[in-house]
Amino acid sequence: MRHLILTLEAPLMAFGGETVDNFGVVRWFPAASMLTGLLANALGWRRTEAERHQRLQERLIFAARIDREPAGGVRMTDFQTAAISNKDNSWTTRGAAEGREGGNYTNWLRYRDYLADMRVTVVLRMEEGEFEPGLKDVAEALEMPSRPLFIGRKPCLPSVRLFQGFQEGETVLAALLAVPLGSRDGQRENIRVLWPVGEGVENVRPSRRYMLTDERNWVSGLHGGGRSVCESVVPAALFPAVDSDDALAEEGESA
Numbered sequence: 001m002r003h004l005i006l007t008l009e010a011p012l013m014a015f016g017g018e019t020v021d022n023f024g025v026v027r028w029f030p031a032a033s034m035l036t037g038l039l040a041n042a043l044g045w046r047r048t049e050a051e052r053h054q055r056l057q058e059r060l061i062f063a064a065r066i067d068r069e070p071a072g073g074v075r076m077t078d079f080q081t082a083a084i085s086n087k088d089n090s091w092t093t094r095g096a097a098e099g100r101e102g103g104n105y106t107n108w109l110r111y112r113d114y115l116a117d118m119r120v121t122v123v124l125r126m127e128e129g130e131f132e133p134g135l136k137d138v139a140e141a142l143e144m145p146s147r148p149l150f151i152g153r154k155p156c157l158p159s160v161r162l163f164q165g166f167q168e169g170e171t172v173l174a175a176l177l178a179v180p181l182g183s184r185d186g187q188r189e190n191i192r193v194l195w196p197v198g199e200g201v202e203n204v205r206p207s208r209r210y211m212l213t214d215e216r217n218w219v220s221g222l223h224g225g226g227r228s229v230c231e232s233v234v235p236a237a238l239f240p241a242v243d244s245d246d247a248l249a250e251e252g253e254s255a
Contacts, residue, residue, distance in 0.1 A: 003175040004135050005164040006035075006122040006142075009068075012076075012114040014152030018213070018223075024112040026075055026152070029064045029194045030122060031214035032057055033223065034152055038162075039138055044146030053218035055131050062124035063172035063195035065234075067181060069188075070115040080110040112153070119182075123167055123175045139163055171199040177234075180242040190233045197228040204238075206230035 008030060015034060017025040036057040045052055084107075089097045126135060133141070142149075142163035150156045169175025173195040181191070197209065208231040215225035 001125055003123040003125045003167050003169055004139055005167055005179055006162055007160055007164050008151050009119040009160045010151050010156050010158050012116055013118055013156050014114050016152055022110045026113040026115055032060055033216035041147055042141040042145040042149055050218040059126040060124055061172055062122055063176045064120055064122045065176055065191050065193040067121050068119035071117040075113045076116050078112045082108050084108050121179055123172055173200045177238055180240045182242055189236055191236050193234050194229055194231050197230055200230060204232055204234055207232045
């Protein structure tokens with residue numbers, strides 16, 4: 001089966017988890033909802049096209065690996081504050097301004113986590129169906145996106161090309177294992193990977209199997225719904241090494 005290869009690399013990235021109050025936490029792997037939004041943005045869809053987003057999310061099957069851990073191996077937290085009064089208007093996800101009522105608060109405080117200098121490879125395919133788009137359509141949209149793309153949050157602009165070609169594989173994990181590690185990333189002995197249940201390979205056993213709540217109900221606009229995934233640490237030797245010419249090209253692209 002054919003899979004599309006994505007490289008997610010940026011000075012700052014945010015794979016959002018469950019936000020509680022004013023704390024915006026991140027996870028180590030991209031969410032199904034985030035990838036859905038990324039591809040839909042490249043295709044030029046509007047947020048109001050909820051059913052198209054929902055169908056796309058339901059069709060996505062993907063695996064991910066952490067090629068380069070974030071700087072220092074930890075999350076960094078951005079402290080954000082804004083002075084907002086009860087007469088100020090703000091933009092909603094519906095694309096319209098909305099006024100505020102209630103108390104006249106002085107400052108709003110938020111904490112938003114980010115992952116710095118990280119690199120993640122994703123391979124994905126879409127279940128066959130009567131709905132568009134196909135993998136070729138997505139690849140073309142990533143090469144020439146309808147809008148500027150970001151990884152998780154709007155300040156997180158990619159530093160390399162997102163689309164990195166196609167890879168054949170019987171499962172998404174098999175396809176991921178066939179994607180070479182970059183020369184700068186292959187020095188670690190073990191690579192962390194995530195894949196959906198039923199999409200593994202015989203020689204990689206999961207160290208964890210759990211329900212991951214990383215989907216969004218695009219019709220209601222709320223996050224909810226989950227899927228069963230496996231997580232493991234895979235020896236770097238299982239991945240092919242990139243050749244010297246490709247390594248030089250990668251260095252130049254990231255510079």
